[in-house]
Structure formats: C-alpha cells, structure tokens
Amino acid sequence: MVSFMYFDVGGVVINDFSATNHWEGLKHELGVTTDEQSQQFETFWEKYADSVCTTQDVDDLLPALTDELNLTFPAGYSLLAAFVRRFSTNEDIWPIVEEVQRTHKTGLLTNMYPRMFKKIEDAALLPTGAKWDALIDSSDIGHAKPSKEIYDISQKEAGCAAEDILFIDNTFGHLKAAEELGWQTFFYDSADTKKSSADLLSFLKSL
Numbered sequence: 001m002v003s004f005m006y007f008d009v010g011g012v013v014i015n016d017f018s019a020t021n022h023w024e025g026l027k028h029e030l031g032v033t034t035d036e037q038s039q040q041f042e043t044f045w046e047k048y049a050d051s052v053c054t055t056q057d058v059d060d061l062l063p064a065l066t067d068e069l070n071l072t073f074p075a076g077y078s079l080l081a082a083f084v085r086r087f088s089t090n091e092d093i094w095p096i097v098e099e100v101q102r103t104h105k106t107g108l109l110t111n112m113y114p115r116m117f118k119k120i121e122d123a124a125l126l127p128t129g130a131k132w133d134a135l136i137d138s139s140d141i142g143h144a145k146p147s148k149e150i151y152d153i154s155q156k157e158a159g160c161a162a163e164d165i166l167f168i169d170n171t172f173g174h175l176k177a178a179e180e181l182g183w184q185t186f187f188y189d190s191a192d193t194k195k196s197s198a199d200l201l202s203f204l205k206s207l
Helices: 022-030 035-048 058-069 079-084 094-103 116-122 148-158 172-180 193-206
Strands: 004-007 105-110 134-137 165-169 184-187
Touching: 004 134, 004 148, 022 035, 022 079, 035 058, 058 079, 079 116, 094 105, 094 193, 105 148, 134 148, 148 165, 148 172, 165 172, 172 184
Parallel strands: 004 105, 004 165, 105 134, 165 184
Antiparallel strands: none
16 A cells, blocks of 8 residues: 655656756856866765765855866856856646646655755646655755665655655665665656656556
C-alpha cells in the first residue's frame, strides 16, 4: 500500500540540468572556455557541492570563483538565476501529479540551493494547480539526499510507515538510500520524460 508519495523536483517534477548540455552552457557563460579552466571549475564545484545544497548561498561563491579561477562577472550577476534560467517545465508529468493528488497525499523531497525553490515557483515551472502536503527542501533543513537525516525528517512529515511511502527520483543513489529505510521507489529517467511518465503511470496503476 502507498499512503504518501514524494517527488523529486529537479529532473522529475521540472526539467533541470539532467540529460542536457546546460552544465557546459553555464560554464561557457561564466567564462570557462579551456580544458584547464573546465577541470579547475569541476574541482571547485565538487568542493562546494554539499554546502550549496544545505547552508551556503550559491551566489556567495562568486568572489571565490574570481579569486580561484580568475573569472569576472558583470554587476548584479546571479549564479542562482543562471541555474533557474536553464530549467523548464516537465508537462509530461503534470497529469500524473494531478491524478495522484486526488487520492494520495504528496510531497516534494529535493536537494535545493537556498532561495532556489522560490525562484522556481516564481518562474511558474511547477505543475499548475498542484498542492503539496509536504516540502522537504535540503536548504531549509540542513541535510541533503542521500543522508539518512533527510529521509527521517521526510517520513515524520509524511506521518506513515516507511513501507507506505513511494519516492520518485532520477538518481539511483537517492533511491537506494530510501530503499534501505524500507521505502518504495521508482526511478524516473530524465532523459526521456514522456516514456518515464508513461512508465510511472503504469507502475502506479499496478500498486
């Protein structure tokens, strides 16, 4: 039985950088043009990947990018806005969200940069008319997937047993962590949202 469904945001409920060339496009926008710069940028980003999903504002990295990679930015430039500008709606999943919300409680369980979710809302990228019973945002609670803490908080918010939660995500590691706690899971392939949405609908009908 499934009593509560959690959806990931980026790569599931909306289209993000997953299965795209947006990451390379962002690097080019930032002035990362050579192979050496690209490697330096990847090393830099790996260093901050966890903290920007929990406690550190991504725009606060701009001075460090200037100091460490010698990149320059126009006045008022926002790295957060550069990310969200590359996101888009995933309308393939909208009918599924609408249908399941008629019969089940649903929530969003997402690794998110501080202030990003509000920008996603303001850009009208989420399914129209969707009402979520829970929002578990890593930047609000200070824990990110796949840490056990974020799943414990999510289960408490859902108010049901682990085996009654279904989690839909596009990252195998995040799903594995949920499965180890007894959750049901579904892998959503961001590379083919039409097929993934059809497969998800069939999976839900089989429950």
